Amino acid sequence: MIFKIIHQLQDDLISSVGPNSSYADDKVENVYIDIPKSPSDNIFIGIDAGHKIDSDYEIGKKIATIFTYSVNLVIAVNHSDVFAGKELLEKIEKRVIKSFDSSNLTTLEETLDDMTERVLDFKLKTTNY
Numbered sequence: 001m002i003f004k005i006i007h008q009l010q011d012d013l014i015s016s017v018g019p020n021s022s023y024a025d026d027k028v029e030n031v032y033i034d035i036p037k038s039p040s041d042n043i044f045i046g047i048d049a050g051h052k053i054d055s056d057y058e059i060g061k062k063i064a065t066i067f068t069y070s071v072n073l074v075i076a077v078n079h080s081d082v083f084a085g086k087e088l089l090e091k092i093e094k095r096v097i098k099s100f101d102s103s104n105l106t107t108l109e110e111t112l113d114d115m116t117e118r119v120l121d122f123k124l125k126t127t128n129y
Contacts, residue, residue: 001110001117002069006047008105016099035074048072
């Protein structure tokens with residue numbers, strides 16, 4: 001399921017803040033799966049695949065049915081002026097957060113071995129600069 005989530009995040013970010021977005025200024029040039037070692041872009045987002053961090057059991061069930069996955073987004077801005085770069089980073093971050101309002105993550109579904117997983121909820125945990 002984590003791979004479906006990552007690909008959906010990439011698609012959503014490309015269309016909402018990336019090269020296919022309607023923003024005229026300061027577009028995110030690329031949305032990578034993973035973080036590139038030497039990016040050629042000035043503004044990019046890297047989607048770093050986390051791992052399954054939690055499993056919960058329903059009463060009366062022998063196997064876990066609720067899973068929590070971790071996905072890290074890295075927003076990078078290359079700018080010659082530190083303060084202008086931080087302002088641009090903050091602007092891109094707000095656009096990314098806004099893009100979650102129209103995300104298609106909750107429509108994801110995967111069935112494997114007669115178990116169906118769906119995304120029930122997603123939230124932003126922390127932000128680091």
